[in-house]
Amino acid sequence: MNIRDIAKKAGVSSATVSRVINESGYVKEETRQKVLAAIEEAGFVPNAIARSLSIRDSSSIGVIVPDIANEFFSSIISGMGEAASGSQYSIVLFDTGEMQEREHQCLQIAESQRLSGLLITPVSELDMETRDKLIQFESKGIPVVLVDRNMKNSNMDGVFVENDAAAYQGVEALIRAGHRKIAIIKGPSTSMPGKDRFKGYKAALRDHGIALKKEYMVSGDFKIIKAYEQTKALLELPDPPTAIFASNNQTSLGVLKYLTEQKLKIGRDISMVGFDQIESLKIIDYRLSTIERDAKRQGYEAMALLINKLSRKESKSSGRKIFVPFQVVLRGSETIK
Amino acid sequence: MNIRDIAKKAGVSSATVSRVINESGYVKEETRQKVLAAIEEAGFVPNAIARSLSIRDSSSIGVIVPDIANEFFSSIISGMGEAASGSQYSIVLFDTGEMQEREHQCLQIAESQRLSGLLITPVSELDMETRDKLIQFESKGIPVVLVDRNMKNSNMDGVFVENDAAAYQGVEALIRAGHRKIAIIKGPSTSMPGKDRFKGYKAALRDHGIALKKEYMVSGDFKIIKAYEQTKALLELPDPPTAIFASNNQTSLGVLKYLTEQKLKIGRDISMVGFDQIESLKIIDYRLSTIERDAKRQGYEAMALLINKLSRKESKSSGRKIFVPFQVVLRGSETIK
DNA sequence: ATCATATATGTAACCGGTTACATAAAGGAG
DNA sequence: CTCCTTTATGTAACCGGTTACATATATGAT
Numbered sequence: 001m002n003i004r005d006i007a008k009k010a011g012v013s014s015a016t017v018s019r020v021i022n023e024s025g026y027v028k029e030e031t032r033q034k035v036l037a038a039i040e041e042a043g044f045v046p047n048a049i050a051r052s053l054s055i056r057d058s059s060s061i062g063v064i065v066p067d068i069a070n071e072f073f074s075s076i077i078s079g080m081g082e083a084a085s086g087s088q089y090s091i092v093l094f095d096t097g098e099m100q101e102r103e104h105q106c107l108q109i110a111e112s113q114r115l116s117g118l119l120i121t122p123v124s125e126l127d128m129e130t131r132d133k134l135i136q137f138e139s140k141g142i143p144v145v146l147v148d149r150n151m152k153n154s155n156m157d158g159v160f161v162e163n164d165a166a167a168y169q170g171v172e173a174l175i176r177a178g179h180r181k182i183a184i185i186k187g188p189s190t191s192m193p194g195k196d197r198f199k200g201y202k203a204a205l206r207d208h209g210i211a212l213k214k215e216y217m218v219s220g221d222f223k224i225i226k227a228y229e230q231t232k233a234l235l236e237l238p239d240p241p242t243a244i245f246a247s248n249n250q251t252s253l254g255v256l257k258y259l260t261e262q263k264l265k266i267g268r269d270i271s272m273v274g275f276d277q278i279e280s281l282k283i284i285d286y287r288l289s290t291i292e293r294d295a296k297r298q299g300y301e302a303m304a305l306l307i308n309k310l311s312r313k314e315s316k317s318s319g320r321k322i323f324v325p326f327q328v329v330l331r332g333s334e335t336i337k
Numbered sequence: 338m339n340i341r342d343i344a345k346k347a348g349v350s351s352a353t354v355s356r357v358i359n360e361s362g363y364v365k366e367e368t369r370q371k372v373l374a375a376i377e378e379a380g381f382v383p384n385a386i387a388r389s390l391s392i393r394d395s396s397s398i399g400v401i402v403p404d405i406a407n408e409f410f411s412s413i414i415s416g417m418g419e420a421a422s423g424s425q426y427s428i429v430l431f432d433t434g435e436m437q438e439r440e441h442q443c444l445q446i447a448e449s450q451r452l453s454g455l456l457i458t459p460v461s462e463l464d465m466e467t468r469d470k471l472i473q474f475e476s477k478g479i480p481v482v483l484v485d486r487n488m489k490n491s492n493m494d495g496v497f498v499e500n501d502a503a504a505y506q507g508v509e510a511l512i513r514a515g516h517r518k519i520a521i522i523k524g525p526s527t528s529m530p531g532k533d534r535f536k537g538y539k540a541a542l543r544d545h546g547i548a549l550k551k552e553y554m555v556s557g558d559f560k561i562i563k564a565y566e567q568t569k570a571l572l573e574l575p576d577p578p579t580a581i582f583a584s585n586n587q588t589s590l591g592v593l594k595y596l597t598e599q600k601l602k603i604g605r606d607i608s609m610v611g612f613d614q615i616e617s618l619k620i621i622d623y624r625l626s627t628i629e630r631d632a633k634r635q636g637y638e639a640m641a642l643l644i645n646k647l648s649r650k651e652s653k654s655s656g657r658k659i660f661v662p663f664q665v666v667l668r669g670s671e672t673i674k
Numbered sequence: 675a676t677c678a679t680a681t682a683t684g685t686a687a688c689c690g691g692t693t694a695c696a697t698a699a700a701g702g703a704g
Numbered sequence: 705c706t707c708c709t710t711t712a713t714g715t716a717a718c719c720g721g722t723t724a725c726a727t728a729t730a731t732g733a734t
Contacts, residue, residue: 002690013714026711048449050690052386053719074411081432093430095418112385260622280617285597339720350684363681387720390689
């Protein structure tokens with residue numbers, strides 16, 4: 001069943017059927033009704049694939065995230081969905097699992113699927129292959145918007161948060177609470193947020209005359225397990241830190257997992273500040289101080305920006321950076337009783 | 338740039354290029370190399386849309402969920418992604434926000450996009466329009482797998498949990514802990530899990546000789562706000578319940594939100610058991626007793642089943658129901674000290 | 675040497691839409 | 705009444721792949 005069949009049924013040409021469906025061009029009302037009746041009777045649904053091929057646009061937007069199971073990204077996606085609903089665009093979802101190789105595969109697929117646009121949280125800001133591909137996308141007319149993570153030397157548009165300033169303020173809260181021995185469980189040094197949050201940490205210590213201590217700056221990967229192990233390692237140091245700065249929500253959870261197992265309580269035995277809220281902990285008033293932002297809104301903004309670029313047929317990025325506001329919410333875990 | 342251009346470059350026909358790309362049919366090794374070289378040189382990526390149109394299959398699977406921001410569904414999707422990675426299939430994501438109307442729109446789009454298969458958590462088990470559409474999909478050769486929520490009179494394959502038995506055991510735990518005044522904040526009566534969990538609740542009370550009390554059985558919608566309000570209402574009853582059964586994770590959060598605001602502690606001032614775990618609460622050893630299951634696995638199973646049906650070109654459902662195991666994990670909130 | 679089979683490649687129709695272009699009738703201005 | 709513009713519709717090429725079918729050569733068995 002295709003438009004030619006419908007055309008035959010309605011006694012018109014396929015062009016007219018197409019015009020009726022798309023409400024384009026001139027069609028006499030009487031003809032329109034005949035066509036609509038034929039469509040209705042046949043239960044005809046036009047083939048979007050054929051349409052895509054013809055107009056050279058898939059009307060689909062690729063969303064590439066590193067981990068959907070992370071509530072930050074599921075909120076981001078939720079916001080994107082909201083911004084896209086009502087538009088013509090569908091969302092094609094890819095989960096890279098923080099693996100560069102998978103990211104490359106996803107980009108490959110995105111390219112072959114002729115996606116109309118791309119929203120991506122790249123695994124690494126240094127990945128030349130990903131960067132080149134994204135630049136290539138834009139030069140082919142496929143706009144790209146970075147989500148939460150920038151790419152080095154790319155000038156790509158994106159929606160971010162001011163990671164350094166936010167981390168700075170978070171660490172400063174620990175210092176104000178009297179801490180001098182402050183550790184950080186870093187994010188991947190290859191990711192922009194990981195790096196910038198670390199930068200903010202260092203700047204805060206420097207500005208308050210606290211020497212950086214190598215043992216207190218341990219690497220992480222934005223995942224629970226690693227953070228758990230690093231917390232253990234930190235607390236087993238001969239001179240352990242009295243406070244920990246966690247670089248993202250998963251890191252916070254890893255820290256909390258270890259502390260909980262050891263029956264250590266935040267705000268009593270040890271202090272901490274985490275980056276990104278954890279909704280259910282807020283609900284039970286668990287006193288974890290975090291740097292917060294509206295993830296849903298961030299996703300919404302990213303999608304809105306992309307759709308805006310699409311509607312203006314503007315594929316080239318111009319280094320537009322939207323920053324969503326953040327807030328340092330102190331709930332007590334930055335202190336020690 | 339299309340295969341005909343590549344064909345020209347390599348001095349062969351488009352059919353040969355197609356054969357090389359798909360590794361189908363006979364191609365002399367020497368020719369193959371020439372073609373591959375031409376593809377490489379041109380940076381050619383075949384157009385999946387054209388391919389889809391030609392082979393009449395989009396190689397995309399539609400995933401329709403009611404709320405991605407709910408960690409249960411984001412875990413489900415994560416599992417689906419894992420099961421699909423390595424296959425040829427992409428995921429097209431739809432979020433209905435628990436709204437039937439949006440679900441219908443999504444199905445409409447899914448149909449026009451000629452998706453290869455569908456994984457859906459329908460908003461309501463009674464929605465005739467959705468049901469008919471799904472049946473129609475299957476008769477058109479598009480297999481469907483239901484995820485976590487069944488549809489009435491449909492015989493559709495699906496991956497579920499034994500909601501009644503699980504709820505029964507959860508409520509039984511409250512009874513064993515000595516409770517007689519047990520309330521339930523129900524799920525939507527139009528959703529299978531909502532109904533079956535309520536069924537389990539009633540059966541447990543009945544089997545233990547406890548009369549059902551109308552005021553204790555309040556409606557909910559699987560969302561935080563409503564659960565919050567209902568908790569307030571329940572506790573303001575002249576004769577308030579001593580225990581609450583929450584029908585899903587969002588409901589639990591709504592209950593906890595109110596209790597926390599009132600400085601009431603579970604396992605001390607009031608008891609409760611919730612359906613579905615809340616990961617971060619587990620990490621901090623928050624003593625909320627819940628009925629648990631592996632959501633990621635459930636998503637994985639659903640996707641695996643769908644891909645299996647697709648590979649066997651078996652679009653008709655045969656009422657196959659996979660049940661993922663559940664576990665009642667008692668952490669103390671079912672008691673009162 | 676003959677014929678069957680396996681290997682290799684090209685031609686062209688087809689998937690189901692869109693749309694440039696052609697054609698024609700109707701409406702309105704002068 | 706003529707000419708121009710607006711309205712209405714059809715024809716056919718095109719988007720970029722796939723594949724049935726035709727054709728041709730190589731291989732090998734008898």
